[in-house]
Amino acid sequence: MAKKPRRKCASQSCREWFHPIRDGQVVCCYECATAVAKEQTAKNRAEVMRTEKKRQREEEKTRRHRQAERRQAVKPLNYFIRQAQQAFNDFIRYRDRHLPCISCDRHHEGQYHAGHFRTTGANPELRFNEDNCHKQCSACNNHLSGNLINYRPALIQKIGQARFDALMGPHDLPKWKRDDYIQIRDEYRAKLKELKKQVAA
Ligand SMILES: [Zn+2]
Ligand SMILES: [Zn+2]
Structure with a gap:
């Protein structure tokens, strides 16, 4: 079987060149696989937090808008x-x-x-x-x-x-x-x- 072309390890902390053995192999070793899984989790968490922050910002905007309306309504x-x-x-x-x-x-x-x-x-x-x-x-x-x-x-x-x-x-x-x-x-x-x-x- 022909040797698969070398590629860079997907782990951000590794990035070493390696020769994959299996199809779809993106990391050089088991440790890097764990690291990538962790990175992925962190990325997902960051994404969730970004979405949540955005939601909070929009909520705050709506709240301020309503407050301004209320302030206007109670103006003497x-x-x-x-x-x-x-x-x-x-x-x-x-x-x-x-x-x-x-x-x-x-x-x-x-x-x-x-x-x-x-x-x-x-x-x-x-x-x-x-x-x-x-x-x-x-x-x-x-x-x-x-x-x-x-x-x-x-x-x-x-x-x-x-x-x-x-x-x-x-x-x-x-x-x-x-x-x-x-x-x-x-x-x-x-x-x-x-x-x-x-x-x-
Ligand atoms: Zn690696
Ligand atoms: Zn005058």
């Missing part, structure tokens, strides 16, 4: 009011970006706010009324409590007497809930985006 209403107000104010500031401060008529470097004519504290129903909110410098908004004496004539000039009267008239207080604030937030984010797109075009 105030959080959503702030988010909606932020989106609304961003829109107002951008809408009036070329205009001076509504109260002092100044253009200046520095921060601008979205200043409500009728305050959100006393008139929460006018919180998201676009006639009620205009670009205002921080000095007027923060230090002069809105500088309303000068805000008023400028506002009448800007929106007209009829709209001003409507603004001053009675308004229902909508029973806004969490989802309403989320909707208002998304609406104003979209409006701002649309406005920016128009400007860019």
